[in-house]
Amino acid sequence: MPQGTPPQVPDDGLTTRARRNAPVLAVHTGAGKGKSTAAFGMALRAWNAGLDVAVFQFVKSAKWKVGEEAAFQRLGELHEQQGIGGAVEWHKMGAGWSWTRKQGSDVDHAAAAADGWAEIARRLAGQRHDFYVLDEFTYPLRWGWIDVDTVVDALLGRPGCQHVVITGRDAPPRLVEAADLVTEMAKVKHPMDVGRKGQKGIEW
Amino acid sequence: MPQGTPPQVPDDGLTTRARRNAPVLAVHTGAGKGKSTAAFGMALRAWNAGLDVAVFQFVKSAKWKVGEEAAFQRLGELHEQQGIGGAVEWHKMGAGWSWTRKQGSDVDHAAAAADGWAEIARRLAGQRHDFYVLDEFTYPLRWGWIDVDTVVDALLGRPGCQHVVITGRDAPPRLVEAADLVTEMAKVKHPMDVGRKGQKGIEW
Numbered sequence: 401m402p403q404g405t406p407p408q409v410p411d412d413g414l415t416t417r418a419r420r421n422a423p424v425l426a427v428h429t430g431a432g433k434g435k436s437t438a439a440f441g442m443a444l445r446a447w448n449a450g451l452d453v454a455v456f457q458f459v460k461s462a463k464w465k466v467g468e469e470a471a472f473q474r475l476g477e478l479h480e481q482q483g484i485g486g487a488v489e490w491h492k493m494g495a496g497w498s499w500t501r502k503q504g505s506d507v508d509h510a511a512a513a514a515d516g517w518a519e520i521a522r523r524l525a526g527q528r529h530d531f532y533v534l535d536e537f538t539y540p541l542r543w544g545w546i547d548v549d550t551v552v553d554a555l556l557g558r559p560g561c562q563h564v565v566i567t568g569r570d571a572p573p574r575l576v577e578a579a580d581l582v583t584e585m586a587k588v589k590h591p592m593d594v595g596r597k598g599q600k601g602i603e604w
Numbered sequence: 605m606p607q608g609t610p611p612q613v614p615d616d617g618l619t620t621r622a623r624r625n626a627p628v629l630a631v632h633t634g635a636g637k638g639k640s641t642a643a644f645g646m647a648l649r650a651w652n653a654g655l656d657v658a659v660f661q662f663v664k665s666a667k668w669k670v671g672e673e674a675a676f677q678r679l680g681e682l683h684e685q686q687g688i689g690g691a692v693e694w695h696k697m698g699a700g701w702s703w704t705r706k707q708g709s710d711v712d713h714a715a716a717a718a719d720g721w722a723e724i725a726r727r728l729a730g731q732r733h734d735f736y737v738l739d740e741f742t743y744p745l746r747w748g749w750i751d752v753d754t755v756v757d758a759l760l761g762r763p764g765c766q767h768v769v770i771t772g773r774d775a776p777p778r779l780v781e782a783a784d785l786v787t788e789m790a791k792v793k794h795p796m797d798v799g800r801k802g803q804k805g806i807e808w
Contacts, residue, residue, distance in 0.1 A: 427792075428638060429792075433785060434632060434645075440648065441641035441644045442641055444672055445670065445675070448672070448674045448675040449671055467650075468645065468649055470652045474679070475675070478678060485678070576793070582791075582792035582793040583638050584789075584790040585636075585642075585787050586788040586790055588631075589783060589784070589785060589786040
């Protein structure tokens with residue numbers, strides 16, 4: 401809810417209007433479900449507000465496709481064809497993916513992730529999009545494939561009003577510290593624990 | 605991820621295929637962000653899989669409209685006009701709302717919520733939709749406006765393969781017990797704590 405009085409008003413010399421235009425860095429972490437799903441839900445809201453949305457999935461395989469990707473392709477088409485909502489781009493950075501080499505070549509996962517981050521950093525510097533989802537981005541950070549300090553510096557120093565949502569378990573402390581909004585999704589109960597299977601429309 | 609071996613295989617006499625078609629009851633609770641957003645993200649995935657989606661928001665005012673509602677209206681139009689995705693319905697049960705009286709009349713909140721639940725129970729019994737979001741539904745349960753046992757019995761006894769996602773803080777223990785999937789969204793850090801304001805495309 402946008403209404404209401406905040407618990408404290410910061411002594412930052414900004415007007416309420418300026419604070420409304422402050423870029424948000426959000427992190428969804430924890431072992432529970434909903435980290436990516438909530439990020440895509442936020443992207444849906446951003447799309448509806450006319451923001452230019454870009455999703456970067458740091459996934460195991462670029463061949464894997466979640467239902468949200470197909471849905472956002474439709475939303476992107478609505479924007480292109482009818483001017484409804486915002487523009488949408490969806491990129492996957494896993495095995496078989498590279499910004500610089502042909503799709504499907506046998507690139508190393510770590511190099512692909514580093515390459516992906518370099519492209520995101522360029523786009524942030526160039527204010528290419530309004531709303532970024534860096535899905536499962538904590539993993540290459542935890543594995544040392546991408547330097548956390550470099551990422552945090554680039555995020556904190558990003559120009560303009562670019563919102564960024566990062567998902568994945570075990571978010572590095574420096575990233576949590578830098579973020580404006582951090583939610584931990586904790587698993588209370590999961591059907592696969594009792595042998596249930598994933599289902600179309602639910603799990604993918 | 606739908607692949608992989610579950611930690612245990614239940615001795616329920618069901619095939620993997622049957623378990624894949626088992627209806628899911630999910631609860632998103634906790635004081636953090638993302639409960640509703642993740643539910644709408646799940647609904648997006650369900651829509652893409654061609655499921656018939658219905659959202660029931662138990663909100664303070666039926667006049668309040670989140671960005672997701674507008675986006676899902678577009679998705680519903682895509683279904684109606686081009687046969688893409690699933691059908692979408694979006695209902696709000698707050699002050700000024702009633703299934704049985706004219707919109708805008710001065711109905712009591714508790715009666716409106718009870719009335720809303722009665723309609724949902726009818727739809728569940730009639731297998732009207734494939735995927736239900738009962739947004740902020742824990743509040744009328746906590747306030748005693750709707751009987752928890754009646755709700756749990758109706759949910760556990762619902763016929764066919766109807767998925768239900770319920771959101772809101774302080775989910776009643778009986779509901780948590782009955783659910784297949786429970787995620788607690790815990791607040792780690794929120795920008796409004798330090799006086800930031802809600803923003804278009806982010807908060808609504």
